[in-house]
Amino acid sequence: MGVSLLTLISSNLGYPRIGERREWKRALESFWNGNISESSLEETLKDIRLLNLKKQKEKGIDLIPVGDFSLYDHVLDTAFMFGYIPSRFQHMEPTSLKTYFAMARGSDEAEAMEMTKWFNTNYHYIVPELENKTPALVKNRLLELFQEAKNELNIEAKPVLLGPITFLKLAKQYDQHDFHKHLSALIPVYVQLLTELAQAGAKWVQIDEPILVQELDDSSIPLFKEVYDAFHKALPSLNIILQTYFESITHYQEIVSLPVAAIGLDFVHDHGVNLSNIKTVGFPKDKILAAGLIDGRNIWKASLVSKAKEIDDLAQYVDIDRLIIQPSCSLLHVPVTVQNEQSLPSILKNALSFADEKLDEVNELAQYAKGKRTIDDLKQYDRSYTDFIHSSFRTNEKVQEATKNIGAYPTKRLDYTERQKLHKKRWNLPILPTTTIGSFPQTKEIRQIRLKWRKGEYTNEQYESVINNEIKKWIDIQEQLGLDVFVHGEFERTDMVEFFGEKLNGIAVTNNGWVQSYGSRCVRPPIIYGDVAFDQPMTVKESVYAQSLTSKPVKGMLTGPVTILNWSFVRNDIDRISVLRQLALAIREEVLALEKNGIGMIQVDEPALREGLPLKQSKQKEYIEGAAEAFKLATSSVRPETQIHTHMCYSQFEDIMEAIDNLDADVISIESSRSHGELVHAFETYQYKREIGLGVYDIHSPRIPSVEEMAKNIDRALAVLDVRQFWVNPDCGLKTRSVDETISALKVMVEAAKTYREKITAAQI
Template sequence: MSNVLSSNVGYPRIGGNREWKKELEKFWDGKITEEELLNNTKAIRLEGLKKQKEKGIDLIPVGDFSLYDHVLDTSVLFDVIPKRFQENADSRTPLETYFAIARGTKDAVASEMTKWFNTNYHYIVPEFNESKPALKENRPLFFYKETKEELGIEGKPVILGPITFIKLGKGYEEKEFPELVSEFRPLYIQLLQELKEAGVTWVQLDEPIFSTSLSETDLQQAKQIYEAISEEVPGINVIIQTYFETVDAYEEIVNLPAAAIGLDFVHGNSLELLQKYGFPKDKYLAAGVIDGRNVWRHDLNEKLGLLESISRFVDKKNIIVQPSCSLLHVPVTKEGETALDPVIKNALSFADEKLAETALLKRGLESEKESIKKEIEESITAIRTLNDSKYRKPTKGTVKINELKADRGLPFNERIVSQKEKLQLPLLPTTTIGSLPQTPEVRKQRLKWRKGEITNQEYDQYIKSEIEKWIAIQEEIGLDVLVHGEFERTDMVEYFGEKLNGFLVTKFGWVQSYGSRCVKPPIIFGDVSFDQPMTVKESVYAQSLTDKRVKGMLTGPVTILNWSFVRDDISRFDVLDQIAAALRSEIEELEKNGINIIQVDEPALREGLPLKEDKWKEYLDRAVHAFRLATASVENSTQIHTHMCYSDFEDIFEAIRALDADVISIETSRSHGELISAFEENTYDKEIGLGVYDIHSPRVPSTEEIKDNVTRALKTIPANQFWINPDCGLKTRKEEETIAALKNMVEAAKEVREAQLAAQTK
């Protein structure tokens, strides 16, 4: 084998055209059998492995493929299955139980889902309080054997590491952490022993938790379990793989007993730590020098220079060249993007292209720069051509952002008086988060329009008919504040990427968000600015159909930034302010046209929080400023709403308050009301809706269940501050389950409202 190794940390599981998603949804709809699902997804998996081999990758990951989520895979691997899904398990196949944990059943609420570190990927939270773990099935071994037998590839099994897996779970006290590690220690050892016996030489244990702040107990437990693995399973090369940031406890982590340590050299300051503390001479350094989270082509000369700097402290034969993290977070390939401007396309690099860059850097480090001179020049030319082109020159007439005010005219306690007088809403008003079901017919009509098979007028008329239909449904259900349903939108960020200057939208640039849900993040290539109204037509039409209030629906600046691939030549915060200023113009247009409730969603606010606490303040200050910049110019009687996904709300409580939104709704149903504790410890003076049922599951909650969730919240939050709504948008749900769930929600609201009003009159 060559002196320098190349490796991949992980590969997208969805297929080049989301074939994986389509197979999953056919199975869930009963259109294919379990055997067909497994066979069809196997073909997708093997195709990805073949491509990695063709790109010249030495250490190819196996077992990183998943039918839903790799954390859930680990839970099932170790039989960490909540009791509510063990009941009646004999009537289900193991795969059906797997999906039940993720999606729920008629009788059992799905496990909690939350963000994977600071990404837009969601994982299923392990529940450790109900069963003793056991090695149920050696899934990595299955994938290793399959890859070897089918393709002749000696794969590198990828497994979520023990410290990260346990730390991401719930159901135990922090003091019980060492006990849990002790329970899992023999299971990881057994798993690795079985891999070794099968001939595995390299295995990757993912420990991204090592890039966060660890306690002394965490570090002690990490040392103990990896020492045990090293002693009990000698002769297998373990890579302890970190990513997303610098490892704070650098000296402790790089000295853990393992054959290799994987470090991220794109985010954070790993090179500085390497220069300061050195690196063990008996280990490989898996150097993550290719950005696994953005889509821009790399300057190969610059990256080769980085590897040369690393080689001053680590012998070249001990360097493994690789991406900074799994390529799960980027699209599969730019090959099919035939409609992109050639200048921009040439400057892009998706997963397959990043693997090619990885292999080139390996060759350059191994055989000196001259061996890839042509490719280096091509990369530099591609980047320089983009930066010197019209695309990155400032837009004429750009708003002078620093001259815009970012404060509402009155404080909330004065604004809310005029808002209540204007809106005339009942106690405990009901609403939804924004999107309504996008049926296959909606998607079919959009596709026909994009292909030119129907005219703009015909498509507009179809969207109007859907709005009209759902305004009538919402009125019949009895909701208090309605929405137009967002039938014209492909995705809450991509839609705005198509409308704002400075963005482009790809054709096949899909990435997984959760389960089978894939999104197509737009690419920000130049200065962002407002072009023309984006949401006014549909919102005004919906309002014309009803006497009830209709919310205008926008995605907020922080979420658009965090869910886009951002230009890499200027500060992300400068881009953020540009987006905020553009949205401000849209909000003003909505208000001019009579829309007096405007929701500016920020589900990704917490997601973008840096992993390092010393970077939190700058990020939150700039995020708050951007939201206020976007929303501050409206009248005091116009009500600003926002929506956020749940994830450690306590970390950003003060920032949420500082946003100065009049109403905030928060995704919390899967956490079973745990978020309410944040309001017991902190005073929140504005209005709030804690999601009262989970939309990520097809399960329809009963009226009593929703009433229980509302009643529990009202023990902490005053009724005159509380809104009742689902915990997220309803785009992915079917019409019949959406209507049934909303009817139960409205009925629950009426019953609780009557009880509250009766109590007030006593």
């Protein structure tokens, strides 16, 4: 390619969409609720986009991305842009926002598209449905965004788009033998898009192919050559950065030989493999290396001195004028700025780096590479993090001693078949018992009261009274609906991980450390900064109160150790398995406290179990064993008659069925309504013996399904599961739904279960 960077040295892969104070979320939800017009929504989102671009320019970033901003999800954006609109939405206008949001959230007429985890992150993407569509460039949104940046801010931005092979491999509804047919149809559409960008003046384009970090077979490599040969042939002067992240790339030599201007590699999460490949095989002299040196997935300050040494190391193999300094991945996965955090201890706050601060780190390293910063300059920056990692407030000797003696804690219960007999005798539940996953709607009023309580405007007694009233209200609703197993509703909890982060020692929570999880749903991951320790009971009071209001069983609701780990920003000075064991021992104390206080069903949710699975198959066994050990550490000390439940969220479960079985939970519920058929298929090949609930309706959509739809999902599950195994439940918690939506949907769900019970009883007669 022969491209020289000259003064170009810094780049960003993507920036958080949500705004410093979640302005993006509020605008979207106001639009969905009918409170603002489409033009008002677009105006607000444009303001956020331009502010994001302006900040990156002010931070000294040379290659500023456009196309990373989205109204919902960047994978959905790609499908929508290329006309992959499922047939059930074909009656709608193909370029309208109504269609776009219906695909993501569902509508009165059609179910939403499937949603699942983005590689091994907590971000969810909408799964493209290809059907037999012929792709076309319906609307070149990247061109519009490129021109917006140029016209409004005089920024010659770097358009970012998902690569065709990754896009297709993440899609569904095609035979694997048809992959090449779909790819051949898509290549000219990408060429058209890229041509329009080049004609508008774009010099650089980032094409993300994160699928390259997975263990692809040899047959995939010619596909990459075909695609990027076609791009180069059509646009020889366009500088394409082939970007990867989250791990080391497979087939290194073949990929760096592709006809692109630059290769983007992750040097943070690659376990040293990318650098080893460069040292062993070399790096092409005619290409630029876009080096991901700043961690885009965690929030600790980088040691710039160490990173400078990495630059020096790379410079032995790659000319310094062929080096781009950038984060390891999009900054979508971290909060916007540390500046809005007012309540963290100063020693901790000074050790943190969110998106804005990471761009400062990128710029500092770029200045070092240009010779404008010295190692002594970088040492000054590193001092606050160095002070933090040597601080005594991170250490708990009692916890360290317990983890050294981890073998002293039980990880095995009475055999499941024997436990099951005890449970049936104790609970005497009907076939197809109905329950929910845990949370009920968090209304605006509840959130406002919680905020006033935090500000000291409500006393503890006043706040507890409000929570108890809400618990009683929903216990009564569950009685009226006819559910079989109740929950207390989690009205005292802001978030299923953050709540425990506030109550366990060694974990801190932020005020504004929001990141996008899916759609407009944002979470504040806790910060595990030190040794994790149980302090006092966290959920007992509310659970015991709820149980006192009914003769039906009320589940105690906890978040499991694996999910707390995977949905937190984790300390990086010790290995993750040690942190996981600390969390497991802390949750174990809460499980025992619930049991001691008469709670006989305890749900320890692990929605994030699979998303922590390493992308390289060779590393998965160790993770799966560690996750199962942690869950059993947390749950195996209870009496045999106590029933342990767990819950898991959207994921491809087929390849970890054995691991799920090894958790030894009595009842598992799985979020599956958007991909019910695929998950049911997993049970055709794996004989699961414990009790299970496959979510019968999608709580992420506002639509209320019919009795027939839910009965159909039950029917499909019972084709491969024994009726005595199956529980009927929504596919996730109901926190984000309205009260009316929740009651209406649960009423239908209970009716579907009762109808099915009558059908079974009649068949037996």
